[in-house]
Amino acid sequence: MLVLILAGCDAGNAPLSSQPLANGAILAAETNGRFTLVTSGNGPVQVWRQGDATPLYQWHQGEETDPVLLLTISPGGNAAATATSHTVAVWSLESGQNLGFYSLPQSLRALALANNGQALLLGYQNGTVEFVNLNTGRRLQYFGHENVINSLDLSANGRYALSASHDGMVHFWQTTDAALLASWQHSNSANLVKLDENGSYAFSADAQGNGEIHHLPGGELQAQLKVPARGQTFVSARLNAGQNLLATGGTSRRLDLWQLDSGTHLQQWQVGLHTQLRPASAMVYSVAFVSPDTLYSASSSGLAETWTITNSEQNDE
Template structure:
């Protein structure tokens, strides 16, 4: 049963008490989940956050006023946890997914726009286009599915040979980027299913992202390769410069001017990179999750916010703000 509920003042008080700040480089922290989150997404302008947790279902926060706008529940079953989220680039709609089903929501009214169940494999990641018209998800069986929610048209992309780990969708819904355990990422046309570019890696691809203006794509492997690709030519534009032999990225976002890339990791790390050179120009840490041993947190989402800031959502249950101070 689908339920939409607004958060009462008592919920805000309990959140503040439960989410006590832990060491972080943030200039501001706002509690969004009492005992930690399972996943989160932030709108492209940083205004909205949606956070999945056991206590609060999917909580929709308006970051401009630090207030909770809606709570969405897909099921009475606590085990049916939302594990993938996305917000359209125009902040019109959001999509929330469990392993077996997904729902589309109007971000202005909180109204549910559709509830869908899949009957094969399970969802690994999901994305939504502007106006909430198109949804695309990657499955554990290596199939990516693109659906036009207006017409019902459905196309399956069969290019991957193993499970899909990450997906991204262009704002108009016409292009998809998918990365999987087959050491490959594909940029493909959702209208035809045809491959535009294939980006090869030496390890499984764990993260992908698209620049909303269609200038660049980002793909990252589980070993030392995180690349930015020129979507005009398909050539590598730059490679992120880091020493670690293995590095996982759990969040990524292009800046509007396509000069910077922000990333988050499962080890609390927040970083910003020069897109042209691959140089890391900023390093921060988000707050550790309460009672975690060792003290750690996964950065689920990052966005470029107003006033020269980065905003993050992490498994600590906190929304955090970081001042952008680039290296000279």
Template sequence: MRQFVGSICLILTLLALSGCFHSTREAQRWTLQPDGVTSFSLSRDGRFALIASTKQGILLWDLMHNRQLAELGDQDPDKNTVIASQISDNNRYAITATSQNFAVWDLAWGTSEGLWSISDGIIRDLDISNNGQKVLLGLSNGKALFVDLGTGRRLEFLAHKEKVNSVSLSPNGKFALSGGNDHNAYFWSTESGQILNEFPHEHRITRVELHRNGKYAFSADGDDSAIIWDLATGKPQSELRMFHRHSNFSSARFSDDGSKLVTGTPGRRVEYWDSETGSNIGRWLAEEQQNTRPPSAVVYDVAIDPTGRIISGTSAGIAQAWIAEN
């Protein structure tokens, strides 16, 4: 009997804890593509969504008014699958990529600025500056490739020894952050190629992110280390206090003032963090894609809207707004 009572108490405790691990305050939902998408990017303020699917190509949505703004079509004539995308910090431009080429879009006019091919590696991640002319690519051959499309200038950052998994570019295009399988994240100048800070990890790095004003950098590896770095000192500001072992981040974004960080994972989790302390201040589970087996969703992008709501966009083709209860 004593063992039975002990088991019941343990089950009740676990249930209570699981209830604490995830909030339930979904404020709004937008089902943009029920059959799922291969890429989903949000604007910094969470208003615009750029999605790509095999059925409809690339679409631009206004989430605030819940309407489709533009149908951009397929990225290339062969209708290759778009695997990554990013909207510029000022919402004006976007970049999308297949494994071998990338396109830049003027979102104000809904037109393509051009299509460029990559011949010496597979594109794994990308970013774009506010003027739509400076782009950063993370490649499978260990290169972080910076290109100024206006001048044709090309800089190959060669510090990484293995695949570059994640990149982030400052809005003005002057600074870059890259992380790869070699366990290192580098903060570097796109003008000189010089390394400004090095952030080592014990495992391969899966996600990096720059604060828009250069206050912080974020790097996370494929094990249990996710660190917010103070770029002024090059030292850790905080380490995320994670509940799940071996967390793997698929997206990350700082709030405008840098005081908060929101992240997404391949396993549906959307989480909200205090940058100063690394404390978790909100966590949610995104809606699953029902026509997959088993049902799942990758959180492709996250943002914070002007009212403080957390916005997530997933492979299920669904955007959701969450309210942090703090």
């Protein structure tokens, strides 16, 4: 069911629409604004198309006692990958069919997918990152990190990787030969990285709520962000270089919009709560730009919501 919310003077803060994706809290979600993947742990991964009243697909992956923990959608939006701690499955978002199933030798911590599902990037507990070209079978291992991999991203063409580890290191490298192109250090565990689709910027954040925007390919620091409230952290991000915007989702229901080149804070929202869940809070698992003036979010409360961008030029605080 899609719930439309008619907002008055608070139009900038209330969602345009809210769609329940689950009856309770969800373990993970990934959205590109058109498709949203949802997992509650055990059972199938549900794939929702924006506005539909029921899931478009339900994907089963191996033994259902082994929970799906990681979800990702390719930049072009036609493929997705789902993962347990020791298996990965690649799927077509156009047909819903499985495109491949892979067993992993080590415990998986992070996952990314290139356009058309042509390549996977896998981050492991032991600090290794593995690039796999699914068309040719070529595999490349990156050993630049010395600690647990927390987050990954992969360029649309599969040529460039961004990886972050528990010791705060962030590396930008190429998947042709594992050559390091840029690196930077957070003072705390680096828990989130994201590339923009044009390859111009990278966003990284640490466990203490500090975010940084770096210019690529050299890795120069462009701007620093800080979640205003103590104890809050960044959970998700989406860069839109064409509009000079960065959207971030965090803990404590935070959804924020920033100017990409300066880090100026532009707008803030609070995502909805599942009224039957306690404690009454939510993490924003994923956020996407769906039009020049619209954002889409998916949160741990099991809600997908649409938001209006009303201020993209100056700070509204």
